[in-house]
Amino acid sequence: MTDAIGLQDAAAHDPARAARGATSGPGHRTLTVEESLDFAAGQVRRLVTDSPGKLPTYTSGGKWVFDDDPWAPNWSGGFLTGMMWVFARRTGDPWWREQAERYCRQVEPRKSDPGTHDIGFVLEPSWGRWFDWTGDAHAREVLVEGGRTMAARLQEVGGYLSTWVDPGSTFIDVMMNVGIIFRAAKYADDPELAEIALRHCRTTRRHLVRGDGSTLHEGWFDTDSGEFLRAATHQGHRADSTWARGQAWAIYGFTTAYAHTGHADLLDTARRAADYYVRNTPDGVPPNDWLDPGRAPRREASAAAITAAGLLHLGAALGEQHGWAYRRYALDVLARLRSTEYLAADSAGWEGVLRHATYHERNGLGIDESVMWGDYYLVEALDLAAGPTPGPSPR
Template sequence: MQISPSVDFPPQDIKSELDCTDTTQKAITEETKAVFKAVLDHSAMEKILKVANQEPAVPDTFPHYTNFGATEYVYEFSKRWTSGFFSGSVWALCERASKRELPVSFENLVKIARKWQSGMEKEQYNTETHDIGFMIMPSFQRDLDLTGSKPCGDVIIRAAESLLTRWNEAIGCLRSWNTTSTKIYEFTNKDTDFLVIIDNMMNLDLLYSATLLSGDPKYAAIATKHAETTLKYHIRPDNSTYHLIVYDPVTGKRKVGLTHQGYDHGSTWSRGQAWAIYGFATVYKYTKDPKFLDAAKRLTEYFMSRVENGAVYWDFDAPRPCVWDTSAVTIACSGMLLLCQLQGNLEYLPQVTLLMKTCIDGALTNEDGVTILDHATVNNYEHANHRIADHGLVYADYYFLEVGNRLIDLGLA
């Protein structure tokens, strides 16, 4: 199959076109300017570099989540799905330094980023996870884009090959988890249960990149088929999403929709909805198929309909009061800004302003913080084997930085 070439951000005519419209000028309020200035404040970079310049207590481990108060990180080994986000955060700073002057030079940032990235290279051969896209793309794709490093392109292609080992033709999906369990259910037999989570939409970028780099259409074809299957089975009629769908690996039939990290099986886990917005926007970026743009916009409309005074709770249907999930905010905002970039408009500027203002006002850490944001939630399902709620979280910060970079690309900050 054919896919569109990589999209330049922003498209060359966007900034001049937007700057000349009355609608855009009205959208960019003084509040919007203040929020976006805060997003790009150097204090975010300082938090990342404070951690980056320290050696982890255990070699070959990477920041994951923090204690309460966000003053100390818990580190995990590279096989953990979150392991690529910290080096990705440093690379996001490299990207920013390539576009505007920062207190730390681009060259020094690259050195720091590659130091952290080096521990992730072995994961290109990991066939036991669908999250290899999360592990590889935040670092190796940016290194490739910013420096032209050919070895990084080779890593991406090999990682894509590893991901393809998880493909099931009968279902039309990549397997997310081999097995899983909570206190009330378990799936331990790969031969009878094929597990796919909404998060998997975020790993398709790896496959599209591999097609662009290698010229082989097989990676993109599988990515698009996975997106089509997810579009059919993960999105409810009201445009909310299931977290986990269990399929029969032989017949390809859908068995059941469940949650693993949300409030209950019929609720909407906010980060899952954010993954879906961003994931379908990414598929549209590469395919230009309008059904994926339509899906991303419908998912966004539902997301925003459940926001309460700018706050995003860890599950939209969980009883109040309950904890926030700032990672859902930053992921959704980056996805919405991607939609703006792809459409050449500022349709979601008011929504991004509202959500990011809430993060700035209520979740920025103080000077002792090791993360930019607090009040993120990994998993608060009451039947989960391990609950982690209301902490700093490495990928909340990663997407916070990405939001800032998208604002720069759109000429908004």
């Protein structure tokens, strides 16, 4: 497998450029990693203080929308809560931990929600971070129940976890929700759970990842025979194109699956998905779909933030020799997102953190706005780039 650095012109990834990050365009400035984290914390603090208990998904005109999600069962509460845990750990401010715990309890009932395939999105950034940082026994119990609920979505004949859309449907997004099943398997010492998660990963690898590393958004199966029927998309340009956020989910999701299992085929899939992204995104921030027919398609910054975080994890999984190019590309993407072209630091009245993201282009939702997962994965990537904070975990 070729390292990511070999997939683009070497001049685009020279060491000096990688060290200083991408340059900002006219009228824009680039914040440091720490300044970007401080800005994000200020935006989240304002949201929590002004609208306590609210779990928005996307902005409209830069203002958070508090109506119920019109597209999917609400799946954004974990991202908001996860940012609070990052700030609690980095700052040591007890206010952040108090808020993080309060919002965790608010989303806790979702551990038993049979109506969504997004349980991992809800619980991993929230209760997962609580457990990872503190070893809290109740957090462990929540994660086990959430993992069991997610595993119950298995369609035995086809070997995949179904979406809320239909028992015959699975999304590339679901790869971001198998981690909680692997967690539950480990914490409950239940190898059958791990097998369910692994079966889904390999079904996704076979049917939703193409030979060139690009991905389908949705796959449909015959629920009686398990036969793969067709590709489809809800948020991409067309069924045979590649929706950028779905590609980002694949990079991150297969990397996570490898971290849980150590299976080389899952790591290979993560690398192929990453290489496709790198080949097709020289400036780091993709359009909503690489086959978008627009002459100047809008950028989808949340896909870039997810990819930056995913590539930092992938680089760490591969080690210095094989992972440095992915890490370098990720830091270059992150430098681009730290520019006020994307970071809302110079956008008066803008309530989100990361601008120029899109929720659902086809449905006209959150287009060229902020979205909660874009903010969360940007904060995660910044946190990874900043490195560990001093002091022991509060166990």
